[in-house]
Amino acid sequence: MIIAEQKPFEEIKNLIEPAQRVLVVGCGTCVTVCFAGGAREAAILAASLRMASKLNGDPKEVTDVTVQRQCEWEYLDTIAEQINEADIVLSIGCGIGVQAIAERYPKTWVVPGLNTAFLGLPAEQGVWVERCAACGDCILGLTAGICPIARCSKSLLNGPCGGSQDGHCEVNEEIPCAWQLIYDRLQSLGKLEMLYEIRPPKNWRTSRDGGPRKIVRPDLRLSEEE
Amino acid sequence: MSSVNVDYQIVAFCCQYCAYAAADLAGGLRLQYPPNVKIVQIPCTGKMDVLYALQAFESGADAVMVAGCMPGDCHFLEGNFNAVRRVERVKDLLRQIGLEAERIRMFHISSSMASQFVAATEEMLRTVEAIGPNPLRVSGKAHPQETCGLPSG
Numbered sequence: 001m002i003i004a005e006q007k008p009f010e011e012i013k014n015l016i017e018p019a020q021r022v023l024v025v026g027c028g029t030c031v032t033v034c035f036a037g038g039a040r041e042a043a044i045l046a047a048s049l050r051m052a053s054k055l056n057g058d059p060k061e062v063t064d065v066t067v068q069r070q071c072e073w074e075y076l077d078t079i080a081e082q083i084n085e086a087d088i089v090l091s092i093g094c095g096i097g098v099q100a101i102a103e104r105y106p107k108t109w110v111v112p113g114l115n116t117a118f119l120g121l122p123a124e125q126g127v128w129v130e131r132c133a134a135c136g137d138c139i140l141g142l143t144a145g146i147c148p149i150a151r152c153s154k155s156l157l158n159g160p161c162g163g164s165q166d167g168h169c170e171v172n173e174e175i176p177c178a179w180q181l182i183y184d185r186l187q188s189l190g191k192l193e194m195l196y197e198i199r200p201p202k203n204w205r206t207s208r209d210g211g212p213r214k215i216v217r218p219d220l221r222l223s224e225e226e
Numbered sequence: 227m228s229s230v231n232v233d234y235q236i237v238a239f240c241c242q243y244c245a246y247a248a249a250d251l252a253g254g255l256r257l258q259y260p261p262n263v264k265i266v267q268i269p270c271t272g273k274m275d276v277l278y279a280l281q282a283f284e285s286g287a288d289a290v291m292v293a294g295c296m297p298g299d300c301h302f303l304e305g306n307f308n309a310v311r312r313v314e315r316v317k318d319l320l321r322q323i324g325l326e327a328e329r330i331r332m333f334h335i336s337s338s339m340a341s342q343f344v345a346a347t348e349e350m351l352r353t354v355e356a357i358g359p360n361p362l363r364v365s366g367k368a369h370p371q372e373t374c375g376l377p378s379g
Contacts, residue, residue, distance in 0.1 A: 009322040009323075010322075040275075040276075040277060043277050044276055044277055044280060044319070047277065047280040047281065047284050048280065048319055048322065048323050050284060051280075051283065051284055051323045051324075051325070051362055052322070052323045052324055054362055055323065055324040055325070055361060055362065056324070
């Protein structure tokens with residue numbers, strides 16, 4: 001899922017400073033699960049902003065609403081009235097949610113309340129870790145299900161490098177060396193010989209190097225008549 | 227008790243298994259505690275939500291007490307430890323908002339600790355008397371019916 005965290009409160013206050021009526025829009029999917037932008041966080045942020053603005057001598061009308069997914073038009077359409085009544089929309093969805101609101105409501109000023117961090121999973125309660133870099137050309141089948149693109153600091157295809165020390169990355173002792181993890185897992189699966197194969201340079205055009213990406217599925221598109 | 231400022235409003239979220247019973251016992255023992263304290267019974271302090279506290283402060287409460295079981299004695303094993311962390315988060319939020327973090331505090335009070343419950347409420351009252359009323363109050367008095375932050379019924 002998409003992992004995000006709330007921006008510093010001061011930054012959020014500055015972003016909404018010019019507005020009187022603020023609508024905090026939460027998202028019920030990824031950012032709910034990572035406790036950054038769900039219904040509860042939206043209510044907490046709205047209450048905090050109401051109190052802070054009142055103490056500041058400029059009480060704002062801050063309300064909150066949460067949609068199931070900010071990244072789909074259908075869900076955004078359900079809150080059209082609230083969005084249109086607001087001077088500013090403070091989205092606490094991921095960056096996709098912020099842009100979806102901006103795209104669907106061209107006349108609405110929308111600002112982000114979160115910093116979208118990475119694609120990952122909750123490793124334990126309150127701890128999220130990165131697992132995917134969305135490179136567009138998955139090589140997990142070659143690396144024992146451990147992604148060196150997302151989890152190796154150098155995104156090496158033929159690791160480990162000389163900076164791997166006792167299973168840890170030289171960048172930070174808390175980072176496990178992805179290539180050590182790959183080696184250990186290949187060994188436990190009896191497939192160490194896979195490491196003899198030298199991987200050629202990756203085609204990064206499927207990643208960000210090819211510009212903004214798009215997928216079209218003709219079989220799923222509605223015909224023009226519809 | 228003669229110097230009590232009855233305008234101060236303290237909302238006490240009390241676990242039904244310990245602090246709530248301690249408050250009940252205090253009543254049974256005829257121990258007096260400040261009338262400023264409005265008790266909200268919750269099934270466990272693990273039910274304590276950050277939002278409950280914020281809603282209490284937004285409605286004008288001067289302080290919030292969260293009173294749960296002694297460490298290790300939670301009926302639900304670790305609800306009181308979860309509450310400790312949530313109270314810390316509320317303290318952070320209060321600092322950001324511009325209110326004093328001392329306005330909320332966690333207490334551990336078993337069901338037999340009636341006198342400690344009384345002491346905790348008096349201590350909380352002394353704290354708010356020292357830092358003053360909640361500046362978010364519209365009028366001089368808080369609205370007790372709005373301070374609990376819990377749905378009725």
